[in-house]
């Protein structure tokens with residue numbers, strides 16, 4: 001996966017969105033942190049990994065992948081704001097269960113919000129990509145799905161989303 005390329009695509013999309021909404025130079029850090037937490041929640045909902053009270057299975061793989069790359073967008077966007085766009089994901093040992101990995105990712109988001117350090121950002125990226133691996137997505141699939149969703153995000157802006 002060429003993460004440098006994804007950071008560049010994210011830079012372009014963020015700039016385009018900000019210009020379109022007259023927000024160039026605005027501090028959007030907190031909005032993006034909350035957006036990321038919401039995306040992680042949406043992703044968890046599609047996997048249904050925590051729904052011990054339900055017998056219904058997870059959503060289709062493609063739906064889960066699309067939710068996953070929404071989160072990738074906001075993680076890259078936060079890295080760009082904080083100046084950590086040289087970060088490369090490395091896979092770490094995963095939690096035993098998806099639910100635990102989701103919670104580790106959420107903790108990493110909060111830790112990074114509290115202290116915008118390179119090591120907290122690295123941990124956020126590693127935990128999130130490790131979650132993607134647990135969900136069965138290869139780095140190549142994530143890259144391709146990111147690119148497709150990036151394009152959709154431009155289209156949505158153009159059609160007055």
Ligand SMILES: O=c1ccn([C@H]2C[C@H](O)[C@@H](COP(=O)(O)O)O2)c(=O)[nH]1
Pocket residue numbers: 013014017069070071073074077149153
């Ligand atoms: O500054 C922004 C704002 C939004 N998005 C993208 C990330 C997600 O793919 C998508 C989320 O939009 P909703 O579908 O949740 O509205 O928008 C960005 O990349 N940068």
